Amino acid sequence: MTSDLPCGPAALAALDPRLPSPLEELRDERFARRGLRLLLKRDDLIHPELPGNKWRKLEPNLGAAASGRHTLFTFGGAYSNHLRATAAAGRLLGLATVGVVRGEELADRPLNPSLARCAADGMRLLFVDRATYRRKAEPEVLARVTAQAGLAADDCLVVPEGGSNAAAARGCAGLGQELRGAADVVGVACGTGGTLAGLAAGLAEGQRAVGFPVLKGGFLEAEVERLQTEAFGGRRGDWHLDDRFHGGGYARTNPELTAFAEDFTARHGLPLERLYVAKALHGLTTLAEEGAFARGMTVVAVVTGAPPSPSGV
Structure with a gap:
């Protein structure tokens, strides 16, 4: 990446990320009575506007941007933390941002607090039908969608849904490396799989990671393996998924989860x-x-983000 880009290395460093993120021990009787230590990996404290896995995923993507690509073009659902982080990154770094939102019907409704924050940060929102959204990775569909925004795909830095690609997985390997020697088991929530892919690759031998999908469907194992293959040449680390705790699916909760929280x-x-x-x-x-x-054993939970502010944004 050339140094004259608004998202060059100096600009990224000027955002002053808190790395490594803090590691805090909690005394929780449910763990203690079984002889376990519980620690929180506070990735939510990396940056006030680009917390947790969003910094770890976006930073290497921005660092790989080609000269002249000053528009970030990405994808997400109506409550996507990734869209919010990308919009904030664009504002902080002087980049234009376009967010493709799943759900054409949302174009005629008032913006929810998450999308309103994206718009306030300067992100242009483009709403597409769900069939188009499912095919967003196909070159002809991507070309059509970028054209709807008045852009050519070659003029944009296209970041996939959730920010998960090979660059993001390599960025998240730093999370695992920071936890070497500090944990036996590390748990992390999974949306698109990039954080788990990198985390597991970065851990040392003898450590293991468990991912908790926040969506239904059982597709994530293949996706994590694909990301690891693209980033590292094959499956890396000791990891598995436990899909019992999605709370009803993406952007949903249920009474059991609410009571636990x-x-x-x-x-x-x-x-x-x-x-x-x-x-x-x-x-x-x-x-x-x-x-x-x-x-x-020492169990570490990765805190990838903070709850919304009282204002909802």
Whole structure:
């Protein structure tokens, strides 16, 4: 990447990310009575507007941008944290941003707080029907969608849904590397699989990762393997998925998850982001209570983001 780009290395460094992110121990009786330590990897504190896996995924993508591509073009659902992070990155770095949103019907409705924040940060929102969205990775569909925005695909830095690609997986390997020697098991919520792909690759031998999908469908294992193959040449690390804790699916919760999150906050004074972080912690806590971890083990939960501000944005 050339140094004259607005997202060049100097500009990225000027955002002053907090790396490595803090590692905090919590005394939780559900873990302690089974002889386990619980630690939180506070990736939510990396940057106030680009927290957690969003920084780790976006930074290497921005760093790989080709000269002249000053528009970030990406994809997400109506409540996508990735869209919000990309819009914020564009504002902070002086880049134009376009967000392709799943759901043509949303174009005629008031913007929800998440999309309103994207628009306030300067992101142009393009709403497409769900059939088109499913085919967004096909070259002819991508060309048609970028043309709708008045752009050519070659003029944009196209970042996939969730920011997950080979560059993002390599960026998230730093998360695993920061946890070498500090954990036996690391749990993380999974949307598109990029964070787990990199995390597992970065961990040392003898450590393992467990991913908790926040969507239904059972497709993530193949996707994580694909990302690892593209980024590292093949499957890397000891990892598996536990798909019991999606809480009803993407951007959804259920009474059990809500009760868990409220109880966790009451115990520890830490509000939990509900769509990802609470699902991962719920999964790890359940596994601990099921006896899935041997006594003496250290369990780390990755806190990938913070709950929305009281204003909703």
